[in-house]
């Protein structure tokens with residue numbers, strides 16, 4: 001299997017989903033947790049990564065995050081997960097009962113959030129990632145709290161048609177999420193992603209997206225660059241090169257009204273210090289769009 005084309009949960013980009021799940025497991029174990037994912041540690045243990053990840057031994061204990069890369073990852077992931085959990089709470093309160101989670105990885109929102117009755121929740125990711133998650137959660141006896149529809153796709157391909165075949169109702173507003181996805185898409189696929197989301201969105205739809213305006217900075221960060229190899233992640237190779245048009249400009253042109261929140265602002269609002277890896281997290285923005 002070429003990990004450029006397809007990957008599972010312990011190869012290529014899939015390993016980043018495992019790292020994020022380990023971050024959610026760490027946040028969930030905190031006495032002051034901002035969010036709780038009861039399945040995160042189980043998913044990490046079941047994946048059996050070649051390199052030891054926190055929680056991968058599967059003994060159910062909270063393993064110490066005495067490592068700078070892991071501690072920083074967990075701090076940021078806890079914050080980010082809470083931000084986008086709150087986003088779906090707010091779209092539900094506003095009566096939106098159709099959600100699409102792009103590159104859902106090992107996140108378990110269909111199972112762990114309280115969805116308004118009648119909510120349909122689509123999760124898009126690579127086939128092997130979705131299969132692993134479904135099989136592990138089934139073993140755990142987990143049940144989704146919504147009409148959950150996994151949609152195996154490559155987001156560089158024509159995923160919109162597959163999503164419509166899976167039942168997306170384009171006459172109803174949708175709440176979209178792209179969390180931890182954009183750096184892995186080539187610029188042309190990112191551009192197509194935004195156009196496709198806009199084409200499939202009824203008025204009143206919402207979109208939340210995590211963006212980093214300088215992806216080269218992420219690839220060059222010394223901590224990530226020097227340490228991620230130990231985990232089997234070749235960070236630089238995961239980020240396709242090429243000129244990217246700013247996300248805000250792309251979305252505004254497609255008619256979205258935008259609001260931005262920086263990570264330091266969010267950390268302050270939630271009573272947390274600015275997460276580690278500051279050179280990166282200072283440059284990450286959570287953008288929230290609304291289609292009039």
Ligand SMILES: C[S@@+](CC[C@H](N)C(=O)[O-])C[C@H]1O[C@@H](n2cnc3c(N)ncnc32)[C@H](O)[C@@H]1O
Nearest residue numbers: 016017020103104105125126154155156179180
């Ligand atoms: C950093 S993880 C984030 C996962 C999830 N959003 C979370 O926060 O836990 C990146 C995810 O993007 C997915 N991904 C990246 N490129 C993709 C593509 N071209 N098609 C489908 N999924 C993709 C990976 O499989 C992985 O699950």
